[in-house]
Amino acid sequence: MAALLEVENLRVDIPTPSGLLHAVRGVDLQLDRGETLSLVGESGCGKSLTALALMGLLPAAAQRSALRLRFGGEDLVALPEREMSDLRGDRMAMVFQEPMTSLNPAYTVGDQLEEALLRHRRLPRSKARERAVFLLDRVGITAAGSRLSQYPHQLSGGLRQRVMIAMALMCGPELIVADEPTTALDVTVQAQILRLLKELQREFKMALILITHDLGIVARVADRVAVMYAGEVVESAPVKALFQASRHPYTRGLMRCIPVPGRTRPGEKLGVIAGLVPTPIGDLTGCQFRNRCENARPDCARPGPEFRRLDAGHEVRCVLAA
Amino acid sequence: MNGPLIELDGVSRSFSVGGGLFMRKRPLHAVSGVSLAIGRGESLALVGESGCGKSTLARLMIGLLEPSAGAIRLDGKTLAAHGRHAVARRIQPVFQDPYSSLNPRKTVGAIIGLPLDVQGGADGAQRRRQVEAMMEHVGLARRLYHNYPNQLSGGQRQRVAIARALITHPEIVVCDEPTSALDVSVQSQILNLLQDLRRELGLTYVFISHNLAVVEHIATRVAVMYLGRIVEEAATGALFRAPRHPYTRALLDSVLTPEPGLGVPDTHLGAAYPDPVNPPPGCAFHPRCSAALVQCRRDRPSLAGDDRARVACHLYVSSRSGLTRRTS
Numbered sequence: 237m238a239a240l241l242e243v244e245n246l247r248v249d250i251p252t253p254s255g256l257l258h259a260v261r262g263v264d265l266q267l268d269r270g271e272t273l274s275l276v277g278e279s280g281c282g283k284s285l286t287a288l289a290l291m292g293l294l295p296a297a298a299q300r301s302a303l304r305l306r307f308g309g310e311d312l313v314a315l316p317e318r319e320m321s322d323l324r325g326d327r328m329a330m331v332f333q334e335p336m337t338s339l340n341p342a343y344t345v346g347d348q349l350e351e352a353l354l355r356h357r358r359l360p361r362s363k364a365r366e367r368a369v370f371l372l373d374r375v376g377i378t379a380a381g382s383r384l385s386q387y388p389h390q391l392s393g394g395l396r397q398r399v400m401i402a403m404a405l406m407c408g409p410e411l412i413v414a415d416e417p418t419t420a421l422d423v424t425v426q427a428q429i430l431r432l433l434k435e436l437q438r439e440f441k442m443a444l445i446l447i448t449h450d451l452g453i454v455a456r457v458a459d460r461v462a463v464m465y466a467g468e469v470v471e472s473a474p475v476k477a478l479f480q481a482s483r484h485p486y487t488r489g490l491m492r493c494i495p496v497p498g499r500t501r502p503g504e505k506l507g508v509i510a511g512l513v514p515t516p517i518g519d520l521t522g523c524q525f526r527n528r529c530e531n532a533r534p535d536c537a538r539p540g541p542e543f544r545r546l547d548a549g550h551e552v553r554c555v556l557a558a
Numbered sequence: 559m560n561g562p563l564i565e566l567d568g569v570s571r572s573f574s575v576g577g578g579l580f581m582r583k584r585p586l587h588a589v590s591g592v593s594l595a596i597g598r599g600e601s602l603a604l605v606g607e608s609g610c611g612k613s614t615l616a617r618l619m620i621g622l623l624e625p626s627a628g629a630i631r632l633d634g635k636t637l638a639a640h641g642r643h644a645v646a647r648r649i650q651p652v653f654q655d656p657y658s659s660l661n662p663r664k665t666v667g668a669i670i671g672l673p674l675d676v677q678g679g680a681d682g683a684q685r686r687r688q689v690e691a692m693m694e695h696v697g698l699a700r701r702l703y704h705n706y707p708n709q710l711s712g713g714q715r716q717r718v719a720i721a722r723a724l725i726t727h728p729e730i731v732v733c734d735e736p737t738s739a740l741d742v743s744v745q746s747q748i749l750n751l752l753q754d755l756r757r758e759l760g761l762t763y764v765f766i767s768h769n770l771a772v773v774e775h776i777a778t779r780v781a782v783m784y785l786g787r788i789v790e791e792a793a794t795g796a797l798f799r800a801p802r803h804p805y806t807r808a809l810l811d812s813v814l815t816p817e818p819g820l821g822v823p824d825t826h827l828g829a830a831y832p833d834p835v836n837p838p839p840g841c842a843f844h845p846r847c848s849a850a851l852v853q854c855r856r857d858r859p860s861l862a863g864d865d866r867a868r869v870a871c872h873l874y875v876s877s878r879s880g881l882t883r884r885t886s
């Protein structure tokens with residue numbers, strides 16, 4: 237069976253005063269129905285722009301190109317914006333870090349939830365309301381009926397994020413892209429929301445792309461992980477393989493940076509990755525991690541490195557991974 | 559042993575909120591009756607859910623806010639009696655956001671040296687030497703002296719904030735989510751730096767974080783807050799090994815360690831978030847507590863225990879041998 241989402245050689249370039257910024261540089265992704273893929277990597281590595289490129293929501297200045305961009309049988313490369321916007325909110329939906337970017341402060345929660353459905357389906361409003369109440373209840377909002385008449389600012393951050401998730405679910409999408417959906421929340425609410433997402437995903441066979449830089453979330457939620465660095469996927473693997481046998485020096489570096497109760501001793505020195513991420517402008521030949529890499533050698537500066545396939549589904553972009 | 563370096567004695571702080579056409583202004587008790595003693599060289603972490611009063615407590619400790627009741631004493635003398643300048647010299651803050659907490663129109667050198675100017679006494683050359691020495695200490699290259707904050711990375715900015723906090727050689731540094739806005743690769747550098755500085759300079763930290771793995775790594779003692787009150791306090795190892803308060807348990811259960819295959823745990827917490835203007839009677843946690851007793855709805859549990867561990871929960875009784883769980 238064909239994958240739900242197939243991305244090949246996705247690029248996003250943005251003109252800036254200092255030159256063309258290559259924010260996403262040849263990303264390949266594949267996602268099956270019901271699967272969870274996590275995108276991780278340092279701030280600015282292109283996670284959000286990758287997601288926005290899939291959703292057709294890039295900022296106006298950004299230029300997108302791809303060799304292949306297929307979603308559920310549709311070719312998104314050629315799809316006109318009108319049809320793209322029919323897909324969005326219907327078969328694919330997005331959840332942002334800051335719910336207020338997607339909620340309109342001037343409308344009640346109920347109106348916005350119903351609207352999300354009525355835009356795509358011909359239904360009586362009463363049916364839309366029924367679905368809204370059902371979903372609010374499912375995302376753990378008690379007294380859902382009375383919440384419908386409230387405005388977003390009357391809700392706490394955790395409740396707003398739940399409303400956002402309910403809104404993304406209104407049409408029963410096949411794919412949800414969640415960009416740091418719990419970063420602004422505290423840990424108990426975070427656990428509640430992630431658990432809920434996983435439950436709903438299983439129930440409705442949704443695919444999920446989860447963007448985060450929290451490795452704990454990745455480990456607990458993802459089936460597969462794509463690690464990005466300077467606009468490229470540098471390692472891609474099933475979640476167990478990534479945590480037990482990561483191969484890219486950047487991924488390994490990341491794993492050593494975090495304190496892990498039981499593995500790191502309290503107070504002991506944590507690993508660091510010295511140096512800075514390069515700005516992806518100008519000449520980007522060779523491995524972009526090489527100026528920070530402990531294992532770098534002369535051929536790291538040569539064009540490539542290509543993706544190497546190690547085991548089933550485990551791929552690494554590094555000259556050492558031969 | 560000497561007395562504590564800084565001591566909070568029944569400290570409360572409320573804000574007046576609401577108001578408007580038909581609404582009376584009502585008090586919001588952000589911090590209620592908090593007592594804490596922090597010894598020199600300790601690293602005390604404050605944890606708890608968003609809005610429970612951690613930052614308010616931090617601002618009280620650095621003298622930015624006055625308590626509505628209770629007293630904060632530094633070496634046995636109230637902050638008010640020390641005076642603003644003396645307090646600022648001995649207690650300094652480092653805040654969460656290295657982007658908004660630095661003045662974008664001032665150079666790195668000017669920002670780090672500002673507390674020296676406020677204090678007075680240092681001439682130009684001497685001031686520059688002190689600033690450069692501090693930059694070196696926190697791992698900032700001297701060439702950045704004339705740079706502006708927007709020319710720095712997130713980690714460099716947080717180092718500037720730390721250098722500014724340390725330039726007057728404070729004894730206590732209050733860190734309010736110092737690494738939350740940073741990537742994990744930058745976070746580890748800052749945590750290593752804070753640990754080194756603590757050892758080298760004998761600093762005392764008050765450390766606020768939502769990241770419990772970080773807390774376990776850096777703190778010597780942890781105080782857990784819920785709705786303005788401390789509900790549990792213990793040495794870090796003991797607290798993580800055997801949390802007592804049902805809220806502390808839920809908090810620790812929510813930690814997502816990077817172990818694949820374990821899934822996302824069920825916190826068993828309802829969504830009945832408390833309203834700080836209208837806190838539940840009895841134990842403020844009782845509407846969300848799966849272990850609540852009848853008594854919990856009526857009587858507020860006091861923080862009981864001894865120097866080793868304290869907990870505010872009716873499930874525990876305090877005796878000379880320590881805290882024991884009630885057998886119902």
Ligand SMILES: Nc1ncnc2c1ncn2[C@@H]1O[C@H](COP(=O)(O)OP(=O)(O)OP(=O)(O)O)[C@@H](O)[C@H]1O
Pocket residue numbers: 250252257259277278279280281282283284285286295449
């Ligand atoms: N509208 C824009 N104009 C110019 N550059 C942009 C724009 N949006 C993003 N960029 C740049 O593109 C790169 C990738 O950005 P992106 O937002 O995808 O990063 P990210 O991986 O999501 O980072 P974070 O973890 O901080 O959210 C960055 O260098 C960023 O500065």
Ligand SMILES: Nc1ncnc2c1ncn2[C@@H]1O[C@H](COP(=O)(O)OP(=O)(O)OP(=O)(O)O)[C@@H](O)[C@H]1O
Pocket residue numbers: 573574575586587588606607608609610611612613614615834
């Ligand atoms: N100046 C103020 N005026 C009115 N209410 C305030 C003020 N400062 C804080 N509060 C309220 O006091 C309570 C405690 O806030 P505080 O910022 O101390 O929480 P916190 O534990 O630091 O939360 P977070 O983890 O989200 O930073 C909250 O209900 C907050 O809304």
Ligand code: SF4
Pocket residue numbers: 803804805841842843844845847848849850851854859870871872873
């Ligand atoms: S006092 Fe009662 S309600 Fe409060 S935490 Fe303990 S058992 Fe739960």
Ligand SMILES: [Mg+2]
Pocket residue numbers: 283284285415
């Ligand atoms: Mg992003």
Ligand SMILES: [Mg+2]
Pocket residue numbers: 612613614734
């Ligand atoms: Mg705070």
